[in-house]
Amino acid sequence: MDQNNEIKQMEEAAYTLKAISNGTRLCVISLLSEEEEMNVSQLGEKLNCEQSLLSHHLTDMRAKGILNCRRDGKNCFYSLKNKQIVQILDCIRSCNCA
Amino acid sequence: MDQNNEIKQMEEAAYTLKAISNGTRLCVISLLSEEEEMNVSQLGEKLNCEQSLLSHHLTDMRAKGILNCRRDGKNCFYSLKNKQIVQILDCIRSCNCA
DNA sequence: TGAATACATGAATGAATGTTCATATATTTG
DNA sequence: CAAATATATGAACATTCATTCATGTATTCA
Numbered sequence: 001m002d003q004n005n006e007i008k009q010m011e012e013a014a015y016t017l018k019a020i021s022n023g024t025r026l027c028v029i030s031l032l033s034e035e036e037e038m039n040v041s042q043l044g045e046k047l048n049c050e051q052s053l054l055s056h057h058l059t060d061m062r063a064k065g066i067l068n069c070r071r072d073g074k075n076c077f078y079s080l081k082n083k084q085i086v087q088i089l090d091c092i093r094s095c096n097c098a
Numbered sequence: 099m100d101q102n103n104e105i106k107q108m109e110e111a112a113y114t115l116k117a118i119s120n121g122t123r124l125c126v127i128s129l130l131s132e133e134e135e136m137n138v139s140q141l142g143e144k145l146n147c148e149q150s151l152l153s154h155h156l157t158d159m160r161a162k163g164i165l166n167c168r169r170d171g172k173n174c175f176y177s178l179k180n181k182q183i184v185q186i187l188d189c190i191r192s193c194n195c196a
Numbered sequence: 197t198g199a200a201t202a203c204a205t206g207a208a209t210g211a212a213t214g215t216t217c218a219t220a221t222a223t224t225t226g
Numbered sequence: 227c228a229a230a231t232a233t234a235t236g237a238a239c240a241t242t243c244a245t246t247c248a249t250g251t252a253t254t255c256a
Contacts, residue, residue, distance in 0.1 A: 017119035023109035
């Protein structure tokens with residue numbers, strides 16, 4: 001049953017990977033790796049992304065354990081739940097170049 | 099235009115990530131990180147994956163620059179084009195645990 | 197209290213992915 | 227050459243993902 005366990009682990013990894021395998025979502029991660037926290041409007045400006053679409057992305061990434069969200073007045077500030085996730089970007093870059 | 103460049107880079111990264119964001123595909127990568135080369139039947143046994151489905155996965159991963167393929171007689175041996183890609187697995191695991 | 201701002205939500209739709217099945221191709225072997 | 231083996235391919239369909247649009251909710255401020 002060790003094989004099934006391996007498969008399960010990979011399914012879990014795939015679940016997380018799917019949640020970030022999108023240009024806009026990776027940009028969000030990249031921005032939040034530099035900025036600690038950003039609200040939706042700030043992200044929307046930087047990404048040139050329509051409000052509703054961005055909100056869907058953010059909500060889903062949050063639901064999947066990638067982002068945190070904190071409300072302050074009218075604004076919602078998003079941040080990375082785990083900063084290590086940005087390493088995936090470096091990793092992919094080095095793979096694509098090597 | 100530096101912003102657009104960033105976005106393009108992220109789209110490229112997303113393209114590669116999409117090509118591996120699947121349990122079966124991650125298992126293939128994991129196996130090939132230990133084994134150097136495996137043919138389709140060997141992979142199929144290990145993964146308990148139907149021939150045609152596995153073949154589709156392999157063909158697509160090859161088309162997207164993740165795998166190499168070498169034919170030897172009746173067999174096709176697949177290998178990782180870039181071994182560094184397995185680091186993504188470690189990365190995801192550390193993210194999900196931390 | 198009501199208008200404005202910031203964000204979320206839900207339904208609808210189209211596009212991309214995953215899966216199956218039937219069949220095709222290449223190679224080896226009798 | 228015919229049968230067997232290993233793999234690929236293509237069509238069809240279901241499932242998931244991305245996008246848009248209209249509308250809802252929370253908060254602030256005049």
